Amino acid sequence: MxxxxxxxxxxxxxxxxxxxxxxxxxxxxxxxxxxxxxxxxxxxxxxxxxxxxxxxxxxxxxxxxxxxxxxxxxxxxxxxxxxxxxxxxxxxxxxxxAHPIDLLPHAEEAVAVAREHGPVLLITKGDLLDQERKLAQSGLGDLFDGVEIVSDKTPSVYARIFAAHGGAGRGMMIGNSMKSDVRPMIDAGGFGVFVPHDLVWDLEAADAPHAHPRYAALPDLGALPDFLHGQR
Incomplete structure (x- = not known):
């Protein structure tokens, strides 16, 4: 299903x-x-x-x-x-x-394809001005229906953000951090999609919920269009 x-x-x-x-x-x-x-x-x-x-x-x-x-x-x-x-x-x-932004492969395509399914949000944590700068330089800003720069990513934060979009239970979060992007979204009742990056900060490490029905892992963002198509 x-x-x-x-x-x-x-x-x-x-x-x-x-x-x-x-x-x-x-x-x-x-x-x-x-x-x-x-x-x-x-x-x-x-x-x-x-x-x-x-x-x-x-x-x-x-x-x-x-x-x-x-x-x-x-x-x-x-x-x-x-x-x-x-x-x-x-x-x-x-x-x-001031470091220039270097997009990962398939980033723009992935966000554009996600928009075909409904509203798309950018949910990130960090310094407000720095995150705003990076988004502006990325060229992706116009693809998002909303931007949330939060102090931390927890189940309650995801519940609040997705409440305006049908609730976390109807939401999906895509990210490279098992600790911040995947596990708390699943705990909020949503679907967590893990897209790994070669480099991971030690404080973002966590075990993958392999057996959970609302968990998926993709090799990279290039696999997202087929994955989303298969969910329909």
């Missing part, structure tokens, strides 16, 4: 355009900057722990990442990190906020 959605939501970062690779490049730069000042084999783990602590304070996105790098630099050097490195980290964050 198919599931013909009344409304389809798309994640943005690493679903429609590349994002995580910019964070990883900056994290590699962070390690290079600190290498002359501290021998810390678990530097990545220390940074991840800071990010985990700080999500509740700063939310998701570049600004929280930069503040977590600065906090980690201060911690691992016992507050001896040179001011020039702090300046470099701030500059790296500004570069991230």
């Amino acid at each position: 198919g599931f013909d959605p009344a409304c389809i939501g798309f994640d943005a970062d690493d679903t429609l355009w590349h994002n995580e690779r910019v964070f990883q490049l900056t994290q590699a730069r962070f390690a290079e900057l600190l290498a002359p000042h501290v021998d810390m084999p678990d530097l990545d783990a220390r940074l991840l722990a800071a990010e985990r602590r700080n999500i509740g304070h700063y939310g998701f996105g570049v600004k929280g990442f930069v503040l977590s790098m600065i906090e980690t630099a201060l911690e691992v050097t016992e507050n001896q990190v040179p001011g020039a490195i702090i300046s470099d980290l701030i500059a790296a964050g500004q570069e991230m906020l």
